[in-house]
Amino acid sequence: MSQPLRLGIAGLGTVGIGVVRIIRQHAAMLKARTGREIVISAVCARDPDKDRGVSLSSYAWETDATALATRDDVDVFVELIGGHEGIAKDAVEAALAAGKDVVTANKALLAIHGQALAEAAEAAGRALRYEAAVAGGIPVIKALTEGLAGNDITRVVGVMNGSCNYILTRMESAGLSYEEVFAEADGLGYLEADPQLDVGGIDAAHKLAILSSIAFGTRVDFDGIALEGIDRVSIEDIHAAADMDYKIKLLGVAQKTGRGLEQRMQPCLVPDTSPLGQLDGGTNMVLLEGDAVGQIVLRGPGAGEGPTASAVLADICDIARGLRGPVFGVPADTLTASVPASAQLPAPYYLRMSLEDKPGALARIAKVLGEAGVSIDRMRQYGHEDTSAPVLIVTHKTTPAALNEALGAMEGTGVLSGTPVALRIEDV
């Protein structure tokens, strides 16, 4: 009979307690599935006396995560503290140095220090696994690393921050402004302590950087992501996009191009009938595209006790079964430096602007677009009661450079009222 797999769990917040619950409740099931008993040796959290709704008295307590990570009776260090510096990083490094396997839900840690940690893990012959770090309960790391191992991955697209998707869908359904829904979500505790992590796209970009590394065999490159949050998405754009059969999503996209690796996190339009367009509320969705498989879509809860604990358990079970593949799908020392794309691939764009109510205003706009090489696919001018006319344009595929040239030239026409909004339309 195999020896039990002994865990040390650092961080007893929602997810940590979720992991403890599953291990207690499903001990027999986990043993049947992995061939080994999975037990908790020790835990660690800031306040040992807090009532967490589950009895922890049978586990050794540590107040120091590094002390926990290096205990002799711990085989796997489960890091659920969070943050890319300080305690979490120190403890993960100490665990790997002490020959422990590591399971973490820490996207920031992986996105920023993934390369060094992967090298440390592989040098030590240990696993460093992080299914819970990306898209919560969706087994997307496994799908990409193992399920699509026979594919040259061509693109990864995802909605990977449930709070942003909640805000955008709530704006549409309730007809509220970004500021109103932001305040509402913040009041309900839906946002991180630093809300910029959510609405600024940082959290989602951490996840994208991780997926991108696996997909393209490149060193994780968070800084290479063109990053824009959802704070400039207005209810007017949501309504106008809907009018043209689109939804606005905070979309992470990573793809190989002839000009380097394109990684971006930005509000984009997607067709309202596409799986991404139909994704409402806090749910996550990731599209994985490969040369053999075509497109796979994975959808599920991106956060919460159960879903995140489910992902942590998947990693623990894999380790119990003896699975110890390279951290990012290929050996870390063979990952190539990511060369950020010099420009984004051409795409159609959505433009919304107000034109002064002057004869020939629209013709002027059409002319500068044409001169910049931007051709118009669809255009709508709306009835209006004041002196400016709302106009929506969907362009054919164009380069961001041509679009920017056109936007610059528009300013010189003297017919614009205010600044035009331009949003990329993603082909999904």
Add this chain to the structure above:
Amino acid sequence: MSQPLRLGIAGLGTVGIGVVRIIRQHAAMLKARTGREIVISAVCARDPDKDRGVSLSSYAWETDATALATRDDVDVFVELIGGHEGIAKDAVEAALAAGKDVVTANKALLAIHGQALAEAAEAAGRALRYEAAVAGGIPVIKALTEGLAGNDITRVVGVMNGSCNYILTRMESAGLSYEEVFAEADGLGYLEADPQLDVGGIDAAHKLAILSSIAFGTRVDFDGIALEGIDRVSIEDIHAAADMDYKIKLLGVAQKTGRGLEQRMQPCLVPDTSPLGQLDGGTNMVLLEGDAVGQIVLRGPGAGEGPTASAVLADICDIARGLRGPVFGVPADTLTASVPASAQLPAPYYLRMSLEDKPGALARIAKVLGEAGVSIDRMRQYGHEDTSAPVLIVTHKTTPAALNEALGAMEGTGVLSGTPVALRIEDV
């Protein structure tokens, strides 16, 4: 350096050639991802002289699959012949007996002989893997066996036959009858040589039986599936369902109930706004539900050279990495006998009937429903030009027994024109 992993591929149809192509085209990538070279030692197909569009001259040829399966220079036998008896079964058994790992895309073989084969594989300490057997390119076996290993699985729901989904969506979009679209699909070569495998739900039921075994730790039990194909789905029902905001799908459902394991493959209604309701054409979709994760939805191509070969490669890569878990997620000798549910769980039902144009006809129907304990959620009576009036009813949750009692009693009312249609509405 690890030794190369040597394959013997039996069956060089679309999928077999797809596998050969990937291995040739992506040799370096596969080696980087698995740490081993993956090579083809030998192949086997009926006609060695046929032009398959890819050069096979560097591989040894066998005319007998069992001879291929037992060659000394084969580590993994890749069975892409198909069929649950005869050559495929003999060769898989021979491969396992000879200590080879086996990868197969053969859903019928697993659904019918899965238990014996799993026992043989595990006794020999070999892998028997079949990602390609269920839902084509979607890594659903991996998601269920590994990705959700920390979950008590509560339900599996899927659209797993692309041809049926194509027929149903094409009926709706073109307004054609089942017979017309069937003939069209058959003419286009979309259906199996024996179309009953598709439209009778057998192919999809094979897949459901496999998923059900993994999900619930039961011996694969194809015969325990309540099976009904799509041939009684009429264009009238598709239109009427759409009128009530539903789509009709050939849905496979497996769930544990207090009365045993419920496994069924039948046309069901699903809300048209649900991911399943929005699934058009030949795409597959599987919903996996677990106590921790909630619901995960996986969507992707269910057939075709690339997607199926992608799934075969995932298995090959796992074997190259040394992954050899139990065939159905837990050791085969611990799988319990499935106890088929004595009755299906209660559900809402859709009823469509024509009533004689007599006073009080609808009241009679409502009365017998009420007497059987079936309550009405929504009801619509349509205008009509002949002597019978079309009526649609959506019931509240009811047991199939109560529904059948009501349907029986309706016959006695004398107000029915023709036989009512009843379809289950699945909560997805």
